[in-house]
Amino acid sequence: MRYVRFFAPFAILLAAAIVLSACRTAATISDYSPEAHQKAAELKAETLALMTKSDEPYARHRAEAEALTTKISAAYEVAASTPRNELVTQQWAVMKDPERDLYGGYVKRWQASGRITAAFRDEMLPQVSQAFDYILCLEVAKKSGGQCVAGGTP
Amino acid sequence: MTAFDEFRDAVLEEAENLARTVLKRAVKEARADAEAFVDRSAEKIERWTRLLAAGDLTKDEFASLMRSQRDLAELSALTKAGISASRLKKFRETLTDVVIDKAFDVLL
Numbered sequence: 001m002r003y004v005r006f007f008a009p010f011a012i013l014l015a016a017a018i019v020l021s022a023c024r025t026a027a028t029i030s031d032y033s034p035e036a037h038q039k040a041a042e043l044k045a046e047t048l049a050l051m052t053k054s055d056e057p058y059a060r061h062r063a064e065a066e067a068l069t070t071k072i073s074a075a076y077e078v079a080a081s082t083p084r085n086e087l088v089t090q091q092w093a094v095m096k097d098p099e100r101d102l103y104g105g106y107v108k109r110w111q112a113s114g115r116i117t118a119a120f121r122d123e124m125l126p127q128v129s130q131a132f133d134y135i136l137c138l139e140v141a142k143k144s145g146g147q148c149v150a151g152g153t154p
Numbered sequence: 155m156t157a158f159d160e161f162r163d164a165v166l167e168e169a170e171n172l173a174r175t176v177l178k179r180a181v182k183e184a185r186a187d188a189e190a191f192v193d194r195s196a197e198k199i200e201r202w203t204r205l206l207a208a209g210d211l212t213k214d215e216f217a218s219l220m221r222s223q224r225d226l227a228e229l230s231a232l233t234k235a236g237i238s239a240s241r242l243k244k245f246r247e248t249l250t251d252v253v254i255d256k257a258f259d260v261l262l
Contacts, residue, residue, distance in 0.1 A: 029236060029239040029240055029243060087232045087233075087235055087236045087239070088232075088236070090232055091229050091232050091233075094225050094228055094229060095229075100221070100225050101218045101219075101221040101222035101224075101225055102222060102225050102226075105218065105221075105222075109218070117210075117211075117212075117215070119205055119210040119211055119215075120211060120212075120215040120218075120219075123198075123201075123202065123205070123211070123215075123219055124218075124219065124222065127219070127222040127223070127226060128222075130226055131225065131226060131229055134226070134229040134230055134232070134233045135229070135233075137233050137237075138232065138233045138236040138237070141233070141236050141237040141240045142236070142240050144240075
């Protein structure tokens with residue numbers, strides 16, 4: 001009992017120190033954002049809907065494509081301005097980059113060639129869909145801390 | 155053994171059990187993910203090669219699809235890194251609870 005009385009204040013101080021230390025070092029990833037999750041889901045739906053029309057002339061969908069590109073750039077900017085959100089920011093960067101081969105590269109190709117062949121479109125649709133799933137999964141993982149079932153594997 | 159030694163041992167034991175569980179789960183999932191990635195990639199590459207041979211895809215389109223698979227691998231790795239970071243965060247939060255609980259159990 002004597003030990004307990006002697007060590008109790010010390011233990012509480014120690015516990016408090018560990019709590020503070022853990023809180024500081026645990027700040028390696030941002031908290032779950034329902035807004036970011038919702039926005040990514042909306043962008044996925046809009047992107048896939050636009051891609052299904054990419055066997056038609058780009059000129060006919062130019063305004064729609066440009067508006068979507070702006071929204072995806074905005075999602076990147078929001079991610080980039082969120083503290084401890086480097087992983088999601090990198091994902092949006094890959095997605096929107098016209099020199100890569102997901103959304104950005106696809107739209108660049110559509111613009112350059114005028115229209116996309118049906119076979120190529122059909123193969124790229126699941127690729128871009130999967131890319132969005134990875135972004136969605138990462139957001140969900142911030143909340144659950146576990147594996148995201150919806151994202152699956154590429 | 156002092157009360158503090160007892161407290162320290164209890165916390166370390168609990169932390170070790172917790173870490174072992176988290177790590178075991180992460181290793182198992184990482185292996186399953188890697189296997190699934192390779193399998194799915196092989197299926198796609200086989201299909202794209204058939205489409206290329208049939209003239210349904212151009213060489214340029216085929217190359218773009220292959221690169222998109224590489225891009226997906228990068229996004230997958232970023233997601234996995236995020237899941238690990240998130241688990242680490244949860245682990246630390248749980249560990250904090252363990253320290254507090256054991257302090258009250260053993261010392262008070």
